[in-house]
Amino acid sequence: MNGAAPGDRQRATGDHAIRIDGLTKRYGADVLAVDDLSLSVERGEIFGFLGPNGAGKSTTIDVLMDYVRPTAGEATVLGFDAQRETRAVHERVGILPDGYGLWDRLTGRTHLEYAIDLKGANDAIDALLDRVGLDRAAADRPVGGYSKGMTQRLALAIALVGDPDLLILDEPSSGLDPNGVRLVREIVLERAERDKTVFFSSHILPQVEAVCDRVAILNRGRLVAVDSVDGLRDALGTGATVTMTVDSVPANLTIDQVPGVQSVTVDGRTIRATVDRPEAKVAVLDRVREDGAGAIVDLSVEQSSLEDLFSAYTGSAPPTGATEREERR
Numbered sequence: 001m002n003g004a005a006p007g008d009r010q011r012a013t014g015d016h017a018i019r020i021d022g023l024t025k026r027y028g029a030d031v032l033a034v035d036d037l038s039l040s041v042e043r044g045e046i047f048g049f050l051g052p053n054g055a056g057k058s059t060t061i062d063v064l065m066d067y068v069r070p071t072a073g074e075a076t077v078l079g080f081d082a083q084r085e086t087r088a089v090h091e092r093v094g095i096l097p098d099g100y101g102l103w104d105r106l107t108g109r110t111h112l113e114y115a116i117d118l119k120g121a122n123d124a125i126d127a128l129l130d131r132v133g134l135d136r137a138a139a140d141r142p143v144g145g146y147s148k149g150m151t152q153r154l155a156l157a158i159a160l161v162g163d164p165d166l167l168i169l170d171e172p173s174s175g176l177d178p179n180g181v182r183l184v185r186e187i188v189l190e191r192a193e194r195d196k197t198v199f200f201s202s203h204i205l206p207q208v209e210a211v212c213d214r215v216a217i218l219n220r221g222r223l224v225a226v227d228s229v230d231g232l233r234d235a236l237g238t239g240a241t242v243t244m245t246v247d248s249v250p251a252n253l254t255i256d257q258v259p260g261v262q263s264v265t266v267d268g269r270t271i272r273a274t275v276d277r278p279e280a281k282v283a284v285l286d287r288v289r290e291d292g293a294g295a296i297v298d299l300s301v302e303q304s305s306l307e308d309l310f311s312a313y314t315g316s317a318p319p320t321g322a323t324e325r326e327e328r329r
């Protein structure tokens with residue numbers, strides 16, 4: 001990477017990868033896309049930026065990159081002012097934008113050459129292609145003939161040019177097959193291992209849950225929550241669901257009286273209890289036996305998912321794609 005003045009080096013070692021302060025963005029008189037948003041992302045964090053459709057995620061990212069100007073408030077990226085020091089930001093940030101603009105007639109390789117040139121970087125193009133699983137021969141064909149998945153792999157490769165300190169991914173998994181979704185996760189985790197920062201919005205909540213240190217949830221332009229997934233769970237008091245299949249369901253089932261049990265449902269020989277604290281899980285098992293359930297023939301305990309939390313914080317069903325299953329880290 002080039003172009004850092006001596007003063008820049010000092011600022012670029014600041015604590016925050018992203019700092020957003022009182023950001024508001026209006027489109028015309030009617031649309032309040034982002035409403036007084038303040039948010040900090042630490043260096044080295046993997047940070048998930050979530051919200052229902054139209055919540056203001058892309059608008060926020062557009063302000064960070066100075067693609068749009070805020071109505072009020074300010075933002076710094078890697079210590080540089082997003083509006084006044086745009087060039088320094090662009091040199092250090094890799095972005096996979098929502099609806100990336102590629103030129104149909106140019107090859108994938110040419111796109112990468114331009115991106116390397118623009119950043120003053122010296123990446124080996126074949127290594128970038130290999131990293132995102134894009135066939136080297138395909139890279140010599142115009143991108144107009146690429147599938148959606150190939151296009152997205154190319155856009156990811158462009159985002160990785162120059163080994164950026166901050167990678168911003170806006171919906172990185174839309175249009176990708178399961179291999180592509182896995183690739184995004186690998187790239188995100190590889191960045192984390194090298195203390196790079198990743199800020200990404202995604203509708204695939206299990207993927208976010210699997211990789212993010214913290215998440216922010218935006219709803220109608222306002223920040224409604226920011227914490228680790230565990231922290232969000234604790235704040236809402238939603239803990240876990242204990243599911244037991246028993247020999248016979250007792251006529252007088254009293255587990256709803258166990259401290260920490262929030263709700264109990266029975267379906268055939270399966271009893272399901274939601275609990276709001278860890279010790280209630282074991283207490284529920286003890287009580288079921290005391291009530292006379294006989295043997296417990298099957299048992300599972302599931303933490304409240306990020307999908308459950310998302311719905312609780314926004315009052316909306318998780319966005320399309322959120323139910324795609326992901327392995328946990």
Ligand SMILES: Nc1ncnc2c1ncn2[C@@H]1O[C@H](COP(=O)(O)OP(=O)(O)OP(=O)(O)O)[C@@H](O)[C@H]1O
Nearest residue numbers: 027031032033051052053054055056057058059060
């Ligand atoms: N250029 C624009 N002109 C007018 N309104 C806009 C413009 N861009 C975004 N908006 C509006 O601003 C609001 C926030 O949109 P934004 O794209 O930032 O949300 P998002 O959270 O990224 O949504 P999605 O998940 O659907 O991509 C929406 O109401 C949207 O219609």
